[in-house]
Each structure stands twice: as structure tokens, then as C-alpha cells.
Amino acid sequence: MIVSTDTPEISDVAKKYGAEVPFIRPAELAGAHSGIAAAVNHALRWLIENGSTPEYACLLLATAPLVRPETLRDALAQLEENPSKLFCFGVAAFKAPIQRAFKITQDGRIEMFHPEHFETRSQDLEPAYHDAAQFCWGRTDAFLTDAPVFSEHSIPYILPADQVQDIDTQEDWDMAEKMYRIGRDA
DSSP: OBOOBSOHHHHHHHHHTTOBOOOBOOGGGOSTTOOHHHHHHHHHHHHHHTTOOOSEEEEEOTTOTTOOHHHHHHHHHHHHTOTTOOEEEEEEEOSSOGGGOEEEOTTSOEEESSGGGTTSOGGGSOOOEEEEEEEEEEEHHHHHTTOOSSSTTEEEEEOOGGGOOOOSSHHHHHHHHHHHHHHHHO
């Protein structure tokens, strides 16, 4: 496993747990708003320049603590079994039908995005999915050519809700800890 990071502290932790950190990511790829695709491409180009050209690469996000090794193995196998596809990434179903979603306007009013579904029963609406923000397997050349992930070139790997928790806030972290304890004790 190769870890791409811009800080020595994260590098030290990664190495402590057995990961390789062969480079420190350059400053232009290290900002809070830097794109993840650029960081992946940097890591892949570094590998190629240093004599290793993997057929596949997996972007494993540090904010995805509930991802399981068997999930990564299964998702890679799914991609390998579909040679016409470029990517396989984790997805999860929205917990509520997105067709019943609404927004709150600046003046406090509620407006449905799809008012035609106001009276439609939830179970009669089409399921919708979102990127689980865990991992994305891809063919190395697809990453390097910036092929679109959210396209017909990808395979969704559907994850159960109890294995999905992206971490962006303290509340997210607290929920991930609860989910981890429940999963560990089950």
C-alpha cells in the first residue's frame, strides 16, 4: 500500500502501520481544496517513473474507516470480470427517497425539488445512490487520462448502510465510532 500525504506526521503514522510512503506530496497538491484526481495521478506517475506500472490502482480515502478488506477484494474482482469497464467504486443507497427532497429558501420557505412526488408513497419511488466516499478501483490508464468515474464506464459496488460513514465533521466521527463498535460486537 502506498500512502500519498503532504505531512511528515501522517507519513510517520502510515509507516508505523506498514504502509509505504515513498514521497511527500508536493505543496500544489496539498491544499484543502486540491483535487483528489491530481493526487492519484501524481502517485501513479511516481510509481511508473520508478519502475512499477500497476494494471489497477485503488484510491482508498482516509475518511472511510469502515471499509473492509474483503470489500476491496470483491470490488477489484468485479472490475477484473468486466474488461470494458474502467472503474468500480463503493456506493450506498440514500436512506430516504431523493424525489421527496426539499430545500429551505433564504426566506425560510420549503420548496420541493420534485413537487410531483409530494403524494407518492416512499416505497413507490425509485431507489437512488450516492458515492460512499470510501474507495475507487480503476485501471491505471483510466486514472491517468482523467476518464470520468461517474459514467457508463463504471461499476457500482453497493455497500450496506452499516458499512458507510464518510467523515467530514466531529458528528461524522462520533457516528463512525458507534458504527464500528456495533459492527465489532455483532
